[in-house]
Amino acid sequence: MDQAKLINQKLDGALRSALSAGGSEPLQVIVQTKDGLKEEDERLVTSLGGRVKDNLYIINAFSADLTPKAIEMMILSDRIVRIFSDAEVHV
Numbered sequence: 001m002d003q004a005k006l007i008n009q010k011l012d013g014a015l016r017s018a019l020s021a022g023g024s025e026p027l028q029v030i031v032q033t034k035d036g037l038k039e040e041d042e043r044l045v046t047s048l049g050g051r052v053k054d055n056l057y058i059i060n061a062f063s064a065d066l067t068p069k070a071i072e073m074m075i076l077s078d079r080i081v082r083i084f085s086d087a088e089v090h091v
Contacts, residue, residue, distance in 0.1 A: 003072065010075045014085035019068050026050065027068065028086040032061040033079050041079065048073055 007016060018027055033041060037055045041062065045052050048070035053063040063086050066074065074080055 003075075006075045007072075010080060010082050011071070012082070012084045014087065015071065015083060018085070019071065022068075024067055024069070026065040027071065028063070029066055029071065030056065030061050030063050030084045030086045031066075031074065032059065032081045032084070034060070034081060035079075036060040037062040038079075044074065044077065045070070 007019065011019070015027070015029065031041070031045075036057050037052070042052050045064050045066065048066065050064050050066040050070050053065065055062050060081075071083060074083060
C-alpha cells in the first residue's frame, strides 16, 4: 500500500495536518496496535528517536513522543492500527 493511502487510513486529521505543515519537533501521540504495547513496539519507537510514555493497555495502545518523520515510518508497520494526536479534549 502506498504511503499516502496509509497516512489517510492510519492518522487522524490533526496528525495529517501536522505532517503536511512540515517541521521536525516531536508530537505527542497515541499509537493503537493490534494487540497492545509489545517489546517490538518499544524498540521501533526508540530506534526512530521517539519515547514511549504510557501503556494504555485498555485500548491496545500507548502514548509516545514521535517526530513527524518517525510517525511516517511507524505507519508502515502492520502492527499499527491507528495513530492519534494526544491532545486535550475540551467539551
